[in-house]
Amino acid sequence: MPVERIFIPEDVQAEELGAEARQELRGLPKTLADEVARNLVMIGRTVDEDPELAYKYAKVALRLASRVAAVREAAGIAAYMAGAYAEALSELRAARRMTGSSEHWAVMADCERGMGRPERALQMAGADEVKELDKAAQIELRIVAAGARRDLDQLDAAVVTLQVPELNANSTTPWVARLRFAYADALAAVGRDEEARDWFGRAAEADAGGETGAAERVAEIDGLDFTDALDPDAEDDEDDSDIEDSAADAVEDDEDDDADAVDSDDTEDSDTEDADDEDTDEDENADDKGAGDEPVADKRD
Numbered sequence: 001m002p003v004e005r006i007f008i009p010e011d012v013q014a015e016e017l018g019a020e021a022r023q024e025l026r027g028l029p030k031t032l033a034d035e036v037a038r039n040l041v042m043i044g045r046t047v048d049e050d051p052e053l054a055y056k057y058a059k060v061a062l063r064l065a066s067r068v069a070a071v072r073e074a075a076g077i078a079a080y081m082a083g084a085y086a087e088a089l090s091e092l093r094a095a096r097r098m099t100g101s102s103e104h105w106a107v108m109a110d111c112e113r114g115m116g117r118p119e120r121a122l123q124m125a126g127a128d129e130v131k132e133l134d135k136a137a138q139i140e141l142r143i144v145a146a147g148a149r150r151d152l153d154q155l156d157a158a159v160v161t162l163q164v165p166e167l168n169a170n171s172t173t174p175w176v177a178r179l180r181f182a183y184a185d186a187l188a189a190v191g192r193d194e195e196a197r198d199w200f201g202r203a204a205e206a207d208a209g210g211e212t213g214a215a216e217r218v219a220e221i222d223g224l225d226f227t228d229a230l231d232p233d234a235e236d237d238e239d240d241s242d243i244e245d246s247a248a249d250a251v252e253d254d255e256d257d258d259a260d261a262v263d264s265d266d267t268e269d270s271d272t273e274d275a276d277d278e279d280t281d282e283d284e285n286a287d288d289k290g291a292g293d294e295p296v297a298d299k300r301d
Contacts, residue, residue, distance in 0.1 A: 003060060003063045003064060004060070005060060006039075006042075006053075006056055006057055006060055008038050008039070008042055012038050012041050012042060012045075013038070013041070014033070014034040014037035014038055014041070015037075016037075016041045017037040017040055017041055020070070021037070021040060021070040021074075022037060024068050024069060024070045025037055025065070025068060025070070027068075028065060028068075032064060032065070035064060036061050036064050036065045036068070036071065039057045039058075039060050039061040039064070040057075040061055040070065040071065040074050042054070042057040043057045043058050043061070043074050043077075043078050044074075047077065047078055047081050048081075051078060051081035051082040051083075052082050054078040054081065054082070055075075055078040055079055055081075055082040055084065057078070058071075058074055058075035058078040058079065059075070061074065061075065062075050062091075069095050069098035069099045072091045072092075072094045072095040072098065073091070073092065073095040073099075073104070075087075075091045076088045076089075076090075076091030076092035076094075076095060076104065076107070077092075077104070077107070079091060080092075080107055080110070080111060083114070085111040085112075085114035085115045086111075086115060088107070088111050089108055089111040089112070089115070092104045092107060092108050092111070093108070096108075101132075102129040102132045102133060103133075103137065105124065105127075105129050105130065105132075105133060105137065105141060106133070106137050106140035106141040106143075106144050107140075108124065109121040109124040109125060109141060109144045109145075109148075110144045110147070112124065113144065113147060113148055113151060118147075118148035118149075118151035118152050119148075119152075121144055121145065121147075121148040122145055122148050122149075124141075125141055125142070125144065125145035125148070135166075135175070136173070136174075136175045139166060139175040139178070139179050140175065140178070142161060142162065142164065142179070143162070143178060143179065143182045145161050146158040146159075146161040146162050146182055146186055147182075149161055150186070150189065155186070155189050155190045156190060158186045158189070159183070159186045159187060159190060159192075161186075162179065162182055162183040162186055163183070164179075166179060167179060167180060167183060167199075171206070172206050172208055174209075174211070176206045177203050177204075177206040177207035177211070177212050177214065178203075178212060180199050180200075180202050180203035180206060180214070181199075181200065181203040181207075181212040181213075181214050181217075183199050184196045184197075184198075184199035184200040184202075184203055184214070184217070185217075187199060193221070196221070197218065197221045197222075200214050200217045200218045200221065201214070201218050204218055
């Protein structure tokens with residue numbers, strides 16, 4: 001059965017793929033290897049902004065080269081980002097069997113959570129494979145374990161799970177901000193709001209790219225409206241609001257002018273009526289005088 005392809009822009013080149021992944025594709029015919037590589041590149045380009053699309057590219061790559069570990073790994077990550085946790089877990093397990101690496105152990109544990117199995121996630125957090133992970137992966141797994149505790153309504157245990165020395169690490173690596181944010185969120189969940197506010201602030205300090213949303217949480221707690229200066233949509237919304245306010249003010253001004261014009265017309269009409277009444281009174285008075293006086297010639301006679 002022919003593989004259904006998805007459009008790939010012409011500027012996407014197989015050479016953009018990492019050297020290690022390209023090495024795994026060398027066992028394929030050149031044309032096929034390039035096509036698989038371009039699909040993998042598209043996964044990388046789209047997975048953050050459009051994970052559903054990234055997963056579609058991953059499915060194409062799987063149909064073309066399912067026996068390549070890099071393909072199974074990329075498909076697993078794309079499926080995870082798209083919320084297809086069962087498929088993600090299956091692909092990551094396959095990649096692990098091929099490579100023997102536990103690199104994505106934390107993601108696999110989070111897939112268990114996503115499938116409604118927090119107990120299994122906690123079992124994975126205590127497995128021997130954890131010793132093989134680097135610091136970043138160990139922190140990610142600890143965050144997953146804390147989430148599993150919250151899934152089980154063990155809120156205080158979630159706080160304790162995240163109370164590690166790495167919270168005070170003097171670093172701006174992404175896992176520091178993520179750890180602090182998770183800890184702040186856990187504190188907020190148990191009602192320790194002042195401490196949560198402090199740790200959200202510290203997470204924001206370590207989050208140079210603003211990926212955790214810590215700054216927004218601080219603003220929310222402080223009762224402020226947060227506007228991301230780097231978000232063009234936010235600026236457009238503000239401009240639209242200004243335009244709407246200006247339009248509303250213009251309408252109000254027009255209504256006030258119309259009201260003043262009506263009042264002016266009423267005043268002029270009233271003055272005109274008063275003048276007409278005065279003229280009528282003068283005419284009546286003149287008629288009354290003429291009826292009471294005799295002509296001068298008649299008196300001489």
